[in-house]
Amino acid sequence: MASASQAGPRELAPGAGAGSPGPEAAQSPWDGGKEAWRRRLREAWRAWSRTERGPVSAAICTRLQALLLGQEPWPAAGAGGALRRPALAALMLYAPLATEVDVTPLLTWARRQGLAVLLPRVDPARQVMEARQVSSWDDTEVGPWGLRQPRARCPAQPVDGSTLIVVPGLGFDRQGWRLGRGGGFYDRFLDRHPAAWRAGVVPSAMLLASVPRDEHDRRMDLVVSEAGVLGPWWGIR
Numbered sequence: 001m002a003s004a005s006q007a008g009p010r011e012l013a014p015g016a017g018a019g020s021p022g023p024e025a026a027q028s029p030w031d032g033g034k035e036a037w038r039r040r041l042r043e044a045w046r047a048w049s050r051t052e053r054g055p056v057s058a059a060i061c062t063r064l065q066a067l068l069l070g071q072e073p074w075p076a077a078g079a080g081g082a083l084r085r086p087a088l089a090a091l092m093l094y095a096p097l098a099t100e101v102d103v104t105p106l107l108t109w110a111r112r113q114g115l116a117v118l119l120p121r122v123d124p125a126r127q128v129m130e131a132r133q134v135s136s137w138d139d140t141e142v143g144p145w146g147l148r149q150p151r152a153r154c155p156a157q158p159v160d161g162s163t164l165i166v167v168p169g170l171g172f173d174r175q176g177w178r179l180g181r182g183g184g185f186y187d188r189f190l191d192r193h194p195a196a197w198r199a200g201v202v203p204s205a206m207l208l209a210s211v212p213r214d215e216h217d218r219r220m221d222l223v224v225s226e227a228g229v230l231g232p233w234w235g236i237r
């Protein structure tokens with residue numbers, strides 16, 4: 001982790017150290033709400049994507065595989081000890097932008113493991129996103145924002161307690177809160193599928209002490225970076 005993380009949001013986030021105030025702190029120079037954070041984080045992602053995307057994405061995929069295979073105990077934040085891995089039947093991935101963690105290798109891998117794979121398909125007019133099942137990237141086409149998404153003929157899929165949703169974001173904090181690109185697509189989607197498990201994926205360079213949040217923001221169960229797995233968190237979600 002060289003240049004990009006030095007120029008990255010840790011520097012932008014004085015709250016990254018233990019005990020220091022987060023962005024909510026009234027005197028923080030990083031006040032300015034979500035839009036200011038999104039601007040800084042987009043810059044950090046651009047630098048990151050040039051140098052670290054390949055190896056860091058691969059390390060994050062490896063951690064997700066270990067979690068899905070039960071080779072790594074699901075960590076538990078509270079007193080109850082290790083959480084047992086839920087019985088998972090489906091993995092919801094996303095088609096990554098160049099400035100996101102590359103999870104594309106997980107599609108083929110998950111299919112080989114016998115998991116159903118879901119991808120988001122967006123309806124920009126209605127501002128909603130739904131999950132459709134795909135067998136391979138051949139089942140996708142280019143959609144809004146140039147993102148690949150399942151073809152219209154792909155079957156809609158129930159998203160329940162046996163589904164792990166892998167969630168991209170501009171930034172996540174160490175309590176499981178997420179800052180997305182501002183469409184509210186994932187927040188609304190997670191509201192409609194409260195039983196599913198949610199794992200945010202983020203390079204540690206974009207893992208912050210805290211991110212600004214609104215009432216409608218939804219929390220992750222796990223946050224996976226190349227450095228480790230955080231969560232799960234109990235309570236508000």
Ligand SMILES: Nc1nc2c(c(=O)[nH]1)N(C=O)[C@@H](CNc1ccc(C(=O)N[C@@H](CCC(=O)O)C(=O)O)cc1)CN2
Nearest residue numbers: 094095096097120122129145147168181183184185186
């Ligand atoms: N890979 C991926 N798929 C996703 C999301 C996502 O964040 N990442 N979404 C999560 O909601 C939904 C789509 N929402 C999106 C919102 C903005 C941009 C985007 O490219 N924003 C650019 C600016 C684009 C422009 O202005 O033309 C940016 O953020 O730099 C992409 C997807 C559903 N699918």
Ligand SMILES: Nc1ncnc2c1ncn2[C@@H]1O[C@H](COP(=O)(O)OP(=O)(O)OP(=O)(O)O)[C@@H](O)[C@H]1O
Nearest residue numbers: 034179180181182183184185186187188191216217
């Ligand atoms: N559950 C919800 N119900 C209705 N509107 C919502 C909901 N969640 C978010 N929104 C709307 O979406 C807009 C964008 O929300 P926010 O800035 O939190 O997006 P985001 O989570 O960063 O984006 P994304 O999930 O697309 O990456 C907000 O103005 C909000 O009004």
